[in-house]
Amino acid sequence: MKSAxxxxxxxxxxxxxxxxxxxxxxxxEAPQYPDGIGMNIHxxxxxxxxxxxxxxxxxxxxxxxxxxxxxxxxxWEFSTFPLVIGGMAALGILIGILGFFKVLNYKWxxxxxxxxxxxxxxxxxxxxxxxxxxxxxxxxxxxxxMTDADGNPLSYKPPLFGTKDILNxxxxxxxxxxxxxxxxxxxxxxxxxxxxxxxxx
Amino acid sequence: xxxxxxxxxxxxxxxxxxxxxxxxxxxxGAMASSNAEKVxxxxxxxxxxxxxxxGGYSGNVTVYGLPSGRMxxxxxxxxxxxxxxxxxxxxxxxxxxxxxxxxxWGDAHHPDISQTNGELxxxxxxxxxxxxxxxxxxxxxxxxTEEIIEIPHSAGNHASSFVTENTEYIVAGTRFAVPNPQRxxxxxxxxxxxxxxxxxxxxxDSGHMKIDFQLNMPGFNYDLAHxxxxxxxxxxxxxxxxxxxxNTLLEVNASQNDKDYIVAVNWQKLAEFVxxxxxxxxxxxxxxxxxxxxxHTATSTMMEGVTSIDPxxxxxxxxxxxxxxxxxxxxxxxSGEYIIGSGKLSTDLSIYSFxxxxxxxxxxxxxxxxxxxxxxxxxxxxxxxxxxxxxxxxHTEFDGRGNAYTTFFISSEVVKWKLETWEVVDRQPTYYSVxxxxxxxxxxxxxxxxxxxxxxxxxxxxxxxxxxxxxxxAQLYDITGDKMELLYDFPTHGEPHYAAxxxxxxxxxxxxxxYDLEENNHPYVAKSESETKVVRNGNEVHxxxxxxxxxxxxxxxxxxxxxxxxxxxxxxxxxxxxxxHGFSMIGANTSELLIMxxxxxxxxxxxxxxxxxxxxxxxFCSALHQEMQGYVRVSAKNSDTELKWSLxxx
Numbered sequence: 076m077k078s079a080x081x082x083x084x085x086x087x088x089x090x091x092x093x094x095x096x097x098x099x100x101x102x103x104e105a106p107q108y109p110d111g112i113g114m115n116i117h118x119x120x121x122x123x124x125x126x127x128x129x130x131x132x133x134x135x136x137x138x139x140x141x142x143x144x145x146x147x148x149x150x151w152e153f154s155t156f157p158l159v160i161g162g163m164a165a166l167g168i169l170i171g172i173l174g175f176f177k178v179l180n181y182k183w184x185x186x187x188x189x190x191x192x193x194x195x196x197x198x199x200x201x202x203x204x205x206x207x208x209x210x211x212x213x214x215x216x217x218x219x220x221m222t223d224a225d226g227n228p229l230s231y232k233p234p235l236f237g238t239k240d241i242l243n244x245x246x247x248x249x250x251x252x253x254x255x256x257x258x259x260x261x262x263x264x265x266x267x268x269x270x271x272x273x274x275x276x
Numbered sequence: 277x278x279x280x281x282x283x284x285x286x287x288x289x290x291x292x293x294x295x296x297x298x299x300x301x302x303x304x305g306a307m308a309s310s311n312a313e314k315v316x317x318x319x320x321x322x323x324x325x326x327x328x329x330x331g332g333y334s335g336n337v338t339v340y341g342l343p344s345g346r347m348x349x350x351x352x353x354x355x356x357x358x359x360x361x362x363x364x365x366x367x368x369x370x371x372x373x374x375x376x377x378x379x380x381w382g383d384a385h386h387p388d389i390s391q392t393n394g395e396l397x398x399x400x401x402x403x404x405x406x407x408x409x410x411x412x413x414x415x416x417x418x419x420x421t422e423e424i425i426e427i428p429h430s431a432g433n434h435a436s437s438f439v440t441e442n443t444e445y446i447v448a449g450t451r452f453a454v455p456n457p458q459r460x461x462x463x464x465x466x467x468x469x470x471x472x473x474x475x476x477x478x479x480x481d482s483g484h485m486k487i488d489f490q491l492n493m494p495g496f497n498y499d500l501a502h503x504x505x506x507x508x509x510x511x512x513x514x515x516x517x518x519x520x521x522x523n524t525l526l527e528v529n530a531s532q533n534d535k536d537y538i539v540a541v542n543w544q545k546l547a548e549f550v551x552x553x554x555x556x557x558x559x560x561x562x563x564x565x566x567x568x569x570x571x572h573t574a575t576s577t578m579m580e581g582v583t584s585i586d587p588x589x590x591x592x593x594x595x596x597x598x599x600x601x602x603x604x605x606x607x608x609x610x611s612g613e614y615i616i617g618s619g620k621l622s623t624d625l626s627i628y629s630f631x632x633x634x635x636x637x638x639x640x641x642x643x644x645x646x647x648x649x650x651x652x653x654x655x656x657x658x659x660x661x662x663x664x665x666x667x668x669x670x671h672t673e674f675d676g677r678g679n680a681y682t683t684f685f686i687s688s689e690v691v692k693w694k695l696e697t698w699e700v701v702d703r704q705p706t707y708y709s710v711x712x713x714x715x716x717x718x719x720x721x722x723x724x725x726x727x728x729x730x731x732x733x734x735x736x737x738x739x740x741x742x743x744x745x746x747x748x749x750a751q752l753y754d755i756t757g758d759k760m761e762l763l764y765d766f767p768t769h770g771e772p773h774y775a776a777x778x779x780x781x782x783x784x785x786x787x788x789x790x791y792d793l794e795e796n797n798h799p800y801v802a803k804s805e806s807e808t809k810v811v812r813n814g815n816e817v818h819x820x821x822x823x824x825x826x827x828x829x830x831x832x833x834x835x836x837x838x839x840x841x842x843x844x845x846x847x848x849x850x851x852x853x854x855x856x857h858g859f860s861m862i863g864a865n866t867s868e869l870l871i872m873x874x875x876x877x878x879x880x881x882x883x884x885x886x887x888x889x890x891x892x893x894x895x896f897c898s899a900l901h902q903e904m905q906g907y908v909r910v911s912a913k914n915s916d917t918e919l920k921w922s923l924x925x926x
Contacts, residue, residue, distance in 0.1 A: 126792075127851035134825055134850070138899065218900060 079271035080175035082263050083184050087167020089260030093118050093160050096253035099202070100124075101233050103132070103244045115251060116202075118156040120147030139231055139242075140217025141209065152201060159198075163191055167264065174271070181271025188264045195261075199235070206232045314754060315764040317344040322784070325716050325777050327729060328387045328401050329750075331355075332771025335382040337403060337414065342716070342727055342777060343752055345766030353412045353421045354382025354405045358867030362421075365869055366843070366878035367798075368567070370576035374408050374426050375561045383407045386437055386774040389416075390483070394441035394505050394721030398782035400483050402437040402446055409433030411448055413483050415569075417788050422567045425485045428560035428582060429456045429473045429492075435501040435514050439479070441721065445543060446485065447503075448475040449514055453495030453521070457559065466523040468647075470495030473584070474514060476543055484566070489550045489583040491541065491594065494647040495521055497530070498539070500605050500671075506612035506721055508630040510544040513615050515603040519646070531621060535654070536603055537596040537646065538617050540633060545593040546585060554590070555583040570797045572876050588648045595637060596646050598654040599626050605671035609680065609695055610721050614659055616680065618669035625669050625682060627698065629659035660698040665691050670711060671774075673718030675725035675755060681718075683710040683730065690730055690753065692760055704760045706751055708734040715755070716777030724779055728753045728760065731772045739767055748772060789853040791874030798876035800845030805829040810921045817842045819921075823857040823871065824849040825898040827923065828891070831906030835919030838883055838912060844869075844891075847876040857904070858894025868894045883910040 097115035102124070104111040112131050113124035121144055123129040133143045147153045167187050173179040210232030221229040221242065233239065233246040240246075250258075317323050323341030331338055335355030339348045356363030356372070363372050363380060372378050382405035390400045400422075401414040409427035414420065427433055427448040435449025449472070455461060456471035472495050478488040496516040504511035519536045522529030549555065560582040567574040587594040601619035608615050615628040635641070636652045643651045668686030675681070679701070682691050688709050692702040710730045717724040730753065735746040747767040754761040793803055802808045802820040808829045811818045817840050822829045828846075836842060848857050850873035860868040864881040871877045883889065893904035911917040 131852045134852070 076177065076181070076271055076274050077175060079181060079184070079267045079274060080171045082171075082267035082270065083174055083187075084168050084171035086260040086263030086267060087164050087171060087187070089256045089263065090160050090164040090167070092256035092260075093253040094157070096256065097122070097251040098253045098257075100247075100249055100251040102247045103135075104247070105244045107243075114144070117253070118153070118160055120153050121145065136231075138218045139221065140214030140219075141231060142212075142214075150205075152205075156198070159194060163187075163194065167191075171267070174267075181268050181275060184264055184268040184271055188261060188268065191261055191264075195257075203235045206235065311754075311761070311763045315343040315345065315752065317341065317346070322780060324780060325724075325727070326780050326783055327714065327716075327775050327777045328389070329731070329768055329770075329772035329775040330384045330387050330403055331769060332385065332773050333383055334770030335384050335405070336770065337384065337387060337401065338769045338772070339419065340766075340768070341780075342729065343763065345750070345752060345764055347769065349419060350769065351414055351419055351421065353403060353414065354384055354410065354424070356380045356867075359870065361867050361869040361877055361879065364867035364879070366880065367573040367876075370574040371421065371424055371565045371567060373563045373565055373576035374410070375428065375563055375578070376408060379408050381407075382410065384412075384770075384773075385434060387776040388437055388439050388446075388719070389776045389778055390443040390479075391439055391441050391720055392443065394509070396717050396720055396776075396778045396782065397443075398778055398786070399443075401776060402439060404433050404436035404448065406432055406434050406451070409436075409448060409450075411437045411446060411477060411485065413485060415483075416783050417786050418569065419787070420567070420569075422569070423483070423485060424563075424565045425477065425487070426562035426564070427475050427477075427487070428562040429454075429458075429471070429490060429584075430475060432497075435474070435498045438501050438503055438512075438719075440503040440512070440543070441505045441509050443479050445488070445503075445512075445547075446477045446479060447501055447512060447514075448477065449498035449501055450474070450493075451497050451499055453497060453518070456492060463523050466495065467521040468495075470521070472496050472498050472516070474498060474512075474539075474541065475582075476546065478547075485564075487562070487579075487582050489546060489555055489585050491546065491585050491587055493539065493587055493594075494649070496537065499603070502606050502608045502615075502719060504612050504615075504630065505608055506610065508608065508612035508615075510542060511630075512541045512543050513606050513608065514539040514541070515599065515606040515617060517602040517604075531602055535598040535600050537651070538599050538603065538606060538615065538628070540595045540597060540615075540652075542593045546590055549585065549590050549593070550583055555585045557581050558584040568797075569791070570795055572791070572796065572798050592637065594649055595633075596649055596651040597628060597633065597657050598643065598651060600624065605669070605682075607672040607674075607680075607719065609674050610676050610723060612721075614695060616672045616682070618671065618682065620668055620670060620685070622669065623664050623667055625662040625665055625672070625693075627659045627661065627695075628657050632657045632659065660696070662693050662698045662700065665693065665700055666703070671713055673713055673715045673728070674723050675715060675718070676723040677725065681713060681715065681728055681755070681760075683713045685709050685711065685733070688732075690728065690760065692755075702759045704753060704762060706730045706732055707738050707749055707765065708732055708736060712772075712774040714775040714777050716779065718777075724777075726754070726756055727763075727777075728755045729775060729777070731768065731775065733771075735767070738765060790851060790855075791872060793847075793849065793851055793874040796847070796874055796876060798845070798847070800843070800878065801876045802845075802847050804849070805923065808921070808923075810835075810919060812919055815840050817919075819844045819846075821846045822849050823847070823859070823893065823904075825855070826893075826900035826904045828859075828893075828904065828906045829923040830921035831923050832909075833907070833921045834909040834911075835917045836883060836908055836910050837915060837917070838886060838910060840883060842881045842883065842908075843878055844881065845876060845878045846871055848873050850874070855897060856895050857897050859891065860894050861891040861908075862889050870895060883908070886910050886912055 099116040102113035325342040327340040352362040409430040413423040432451030434451035453470035497518040518530035599617040601621040604620040605618040666684030666687040752764040
């Protein structure tokens with residue numbers, strides 16, 4: 076149970092990587108942007124991949140009537156996510172410590188993982204909802220009003236995961252280092268559960 | 277199918293015959309195609325070298341890629357450049373200030389790249405102006421002219437602008453001997469009265485230039501120069517002609533002496549002399565113009581006084597060495613041992629040995645003196661002579677493999693010869709009448725000798741005819757083999773006298789892509805649309821304007837009156853690579869402005885007639901570039917139209 080608890084502690088501590096590394100990364104490529112322009116989505120706000128990328132994305136988006144990218148204080152998520160991640164990391168570490176001293180058993184590890192997974196799915200859902208709103212809720216006075224083959228207004232929503240062509244741009248949307256650390260952490264907590272169960276039974 | 281095959285074969289054979297028949301140099305068609313490949317830089321690929329060519333009478337510098345010969349940019353230096361507004365914008369007008377006032381043009385001759393330990397370091401490019409003696413410094417991060425210093429007491433600043441091997445000094449010579457100080461006197465009394473000052477300009481770590489001292493030489497014409505390097509570091513060598521001191525019909529009267537002089541100057545000794553309080557402070561007035569990248573603005577300061585040194589007062593610092601027949605080029609090989617003097621009316625090249633010069637100095641082995649300056653013995657300083665190499669030798673560069681390459685103007689060729697054996701090993705024609713040649717790093721300790729560029733004075737029939745006035749021609753040779761091989765021929769802008777080449781890798785990663793708006797300290801900057809405004813101060817109106825794809829802010833201005841002086845201070849808010857915007861105003865008596873991202877430039881407009889007058893962006897900046905426009909309402913002088921400005925009625 077001791078090694079399982081240590082894994083639980085390490086696994087939940089890996090969530091803290093999200094305070095340093097981005098969760099997600101979106102890169103836009105076009106012939107006029109040979110190096111691409113990109114943004115990193117951190118749990119507490121957006122950052123350009125290069126110094127002025129956010130400004131340049133906004134500059135491009137104004138043609139199609141997209142709102143400007145939100146500042147950290149313009150979305151509740153950027154103040155809530157750090158609390159949730161910090162709280163879950165603390166909770167996981169606490170569970171791990173209590174497991175180490177045999178106050179709690181391995182089932183708590185699984186409970187934490189289930190809660191974390193639910194929160195993660197909610198987070199992704201929220202993220203996707205934001206992108207749908209951002210990519211479709213456009214200024215009616217937009218300079219360019221593009222429609223798809225069926226005559227419906229074109230959606231500029233970047234993919235949640237993967238690569239998609241949007242007008243002259245190719246958008247790549249993939250998890251970033253923070254998300255990989257979180258994934259590894261969650262996997263470790265599952266191993267902790269499995270190991271705890273094996274050692275106990 | 278068989279017929280098709282046969283046709284193919286037939287065509288191939290015919291092609292072979294044709295290409296062989298066409299080639300009078302005896303090379304095969306396959307060889308010709310390999311030359312094409314050598315200069316072919318595929319779309320999207322970059323050249324291996326930058327070549328900075330002086331524009332001569334254009335007053336500017338052009339930037340080319342080698343081996344492709346593609347021109348990338350014209351850097352405005354000494355001449356007004358309406359394309360960007362250089363010399364027309366309020367910020368850059370001070371760059372043209374001189375002790376003679378605003379001089380809109382210059383004659384740019386010899387670019388030279390800064391060096392560290394005798395190697396090109398890619399920080400700055402220096403270039404001299406011949407007519408109104410000046411030296412400019414160009415940043416190789418922004419490719420913009422950052423500084424211009426005027427050289428007082430000089431005329432015809434031709435022996436310039438060559439840097440010492442740690443960029444300690446840059447020199448300016450005097451090609452047209454003049455009274456020093458200038459005074460009203462009969463021209464015919466020139467002899468013994470005129471002077472030819474050699475100016476040594478110290479360069480600090482940030483590249484800024486300061487005149488350290490002037491060596492007040494006798495009034496010969498100091499033509500070209502090169503610093504000693506490696507073992508001869510600490511010395512500078514200049515050629516001189518018209519030691520006859522003729523003041524008229526120089527083509528005849530300055531060609532009478534059998535020998536003129538090379539001047540050997542121990543600048544380290546002179547610098548030490550001045551540092552210890554030596555020399556005499558003499559009156560001088562000269563402009564020093566500095567462009568600040570953060571304020572995007574140049575300031576001109578009128579400087580007073582220089583330290584003048586009489587060459588006779590510093591023991592062991594200045595010597596003349598005889599050289600046949602009106603020398604032109606003065607070049608120093610990578611080791612620093614050999615100084616090559618080209619007597620331009622001779623068929624020979626005289627090569628001097630630095631070691632022998634030192635021995636002659638130590639032994640006081642003098643032939644005599646000229647105005648009290650010792651003249652070293654010609655025979656005893658000579659290392660060798662390249663005899664009958666061609667007609668009209670001008671300039672020499674080196675490959676670091678023991679070979680030298682000299683241009684011959686009259687016989688129109690580049691001649692390759694061996695240092696130390698002095699034998700000619702190859703010659704190739706140029707088209708036509710070559711002046712300077714350039715090998716990247718060819719005047720440093722470490723030449724990067726893959727290519728040689730010959731810069732010709734005469735073009736004639738090399739390209740499609742364009743009327744009586746032609747651009748000059750340049751030829752690119754591959755010099756990696758035993759024989760030079762002509763690869764390519766391309767026109768060059770203006771009159772490139774000399775060029776400086778450098779491996780692209782030493783520069784391209786340091787090149788700035790745009791200016792950071794946060795660092796913009798221009799006094800009239802507007803860093804966002806909310807900071808834009810229009811301020812009236814008497815009949816002066818200052819418009820703090822911004823530009824971003826694809827609008828100006830403000831784009832509607834009212835309350836301007838006939839007789840006003842309107843300053844448009846325009847900031848490009850873009851922060852991305854290659855998104856300039858332009859500005860032009862109907863009826864403005866000045867050029868457009870081309871404003872780089874993060875930069876502020878100012879244009880003056882003095883409206884003369886009532887009405888509503890448009891302005892627009894001149895650079896096709898975006899899909900909505902055509903919409904990037906605005907209006908200024910101009911009212912009568914005494915009207916009471918309220919001063920207001922807006923964007924989208926806000």
